[in-house]
Amino acid sequence: MPTSIPPPGPTLPARLRRAAVESVSGLPRQFWWLWTSTLINRLGAFVATFLALYLTVERGYSASYAGLVGALYGLGGVLSSVGAGVLTDRLGRRPTMLIAQLSTAASVALLGFLTDPVAIAAVACVVGMASNASRPAVQAMMADIVAPEDRVRAFSLNYWAINLGFAISSTAAGLIAQHGYLALFLGESTLVLACALVVFRKLPETRPGTDAPAGAAGGPAPGAVSLRTVLRDGRFMTVVGLNLLLALLFQQAYVSMPVSMGQDGFSSADFGMVIAVNGILIVLLQIPVTRFIEHRSPAMLLVGSALLAGYGFGLTALAGSVAMYAVAVAVWTLGEIINSPTQMSLVIRLSPVHGRGRYQGMYALSWSIASLTAPLLGGTVIDHYGADALWAGCAAVGTVAAVGYGLLLRRLPGPDPHTARHVSAARHPVAAEGGAGRRARS
Structure with a gap:
């Protein structure tokens, strides 16, 4: 009696096309x-x-x-x-x-x-x-x-x-x-x-209207959201502080790593090849990795990304060749790929709808402070203690950030109910706003 042969599964190009479509659909x-x-x-x-x-x-x-x-x-x-x-x-x-x-x-x-x-x-x-x-x-x-x-x-x-x-x-x-x-x-x-x-x-x-009731966004009423509100939000400011630690790490790639490579006798062309690994991996892996992490616990992802960032830069202390520097870059780049979308989603989740601008501004401030202070910090450590001490310190900072995320995010607030209503209005402005939706698009 002839055995039935199962139909062949989709080919690799077909699976890649389907994955690409799913990555960009629905937005x-x-x-x-x-x-x-x-x-x-x-x-x-x-x-x-x-x-x-x-x-x-x-x-x-x-x-x-x-x-x-x-x-x-x-x-x-x-x-x-x-x-x-x-x-x-x-x-x-x-x-x-x-x-x-x-x-x-x-x-x-x-x-x-x-x-x-x-x-x-x-x-x-x-x-x-x-x-x-x-x-x-x-x-x-x-x-x-x-x-x-x-x-x-x-x-x-x-x-x-x-x-x-x-x-x-x-x-x-x-x-x-x-x-x-x-x-x-x-x-x-x-x-x-x-x-x-x-x-x-x-x-x-x-920008959401001002007709939402107080607390509808999981936070204060529109008129009550001020910079003081942001500064007194302990959970959010802790996230900003932890992000500052990681931003200081990532800035070392463009400040201290070329100095360290120069001290090891490598040329600017060597540094160019090494740092190019970062951009290439982000372009190639950002979307596939996001499909993998999209619905996973942000706490787990942020802890893992902090460890990858810290120990990726820590590996630089062991680098004695261009290839080893590239491996170190690949490790912390994976941490960057995981961290960026997860962190941004968390910032929005912790922000009241009518205070998103102020919360985003405070979050952006952590990156600006890092870009301003990282050159001074990295240069000072290298001059006084050597590059290996800096990279060991990076591993320690990554560990501190990972512990901080783990402790902070054990219990996250639930999704914002007003956000879903506002997103629906944004997607269907005519139904939600009548003539106002048509005027907004014209």
């Missing part, structure tokens, strides 16, 4: 316009990457002056983070993004024409303020329009766009600079204007 159109604006913005991220090289090579300033300008750029981000969060809640997401992007375009273009050192330093600080001011608004709008169960995936896709844009812009900037650094400044200004145009034409305001 609202408005999210994809926001995603597009992020990609355009990052494609033009030329100036921050090449500012030190421009000042020392093109203008002939000292390395100390270039470091001062870089610090002022970072200080601008610190100053604008919280203020932009307040504007996001008061003016709205769309106006805050437009103000930030138009200010960035104007100040970046101006910076390219300046020659006076005082003027360059002052405008660099303004550029730092303007270019970082849109972050709280972007993250708050994303939370407004994406359903809670899809947020990890949405933040992952957005992070993927940021890294894809940065990888392309870094490569393109080197080629563009061969024709003059002014082209970098004007090119970034043009692309930021294109980003603002997408926001102006395609993204209606998503």
Whole structure:
């Protein structure tokens, strides 16, 4: 009697296509316009990457002056983070993004024409303020329009766009600079204007109305949400503090790792190859890894990502070859891939709807402080105690962060019921708002 042969399963290309479709399906159109604006913005991220090289090579300033300008750029981000969060809640997401992007375009273009050192330093600080001011608004709008169960995936896709844009812009900037650094400044200004145009034409305001009852978002009433509210939210501020620890780790990749490799006799080209592993892995793995972690416990994921980050940088102490440095980068990059969307989803989960801008601003502040202080911290430890001590300290910091996440997130608050209602309204504005929905899209 003939035996039946089971039908063949789907082929690998078919499974990959299905996985790709599932990774991007179900997200609202408005999210994809926001995603597009992020990609355009990052494609033009030329100036921050090449500012030190421009000042020392093109203008002939000292390395100390270039470091001062870089610090002022970072200080601008610190100053604008919280203020932009307040504007996001008061003016709205769309106006805050437009103000930030138009200010960035104007100040970046101006910076390219300046020659006076005082003027360059002052405008660099303004550029730092303007270019970082849109972050709280972007993250708050994303939370407004994406359903809670899809947020990890949405933040992952957005992070993927940021890294894809940065990888392309870094490569393109080197080629563009061969024709003059002014082209970098004007090119970034043009692309930021294109980003603002997408926001102006395609993204209606998503700030929730003020008609929600007190506590509907799991937090205080709209009028009661202030910066004091954020600072007194112990659970959230602990998350911000833990993120600061991890941000200090990740910043060492661009501050202390090249110094450490130089002390070991490796060239800048070697460092370029090693750090390229980070971008390549994020582009290749961010979406597949997100499919794996999307519905898992955020506490488990954040503990694991902190350990991967800490011990990935700790492995650098054992690196004696380019290959071993690349292995260390691969380990902490996996931690970064897991941490970013999980952490952003947690920040939104802990934020009251009408205070998302302020909460996002405080979260962004932790990254700005890290970018400002990490160079000083890493350099001081290397100079006084050696690079191995720094990398051992990174492993210790990662362990502390992991323990902190484990203790803090044993019990998380439930999903925000008002968020689901607001997301539904955002997806079906005509049914939820009548004529107002049609006017918002026109």
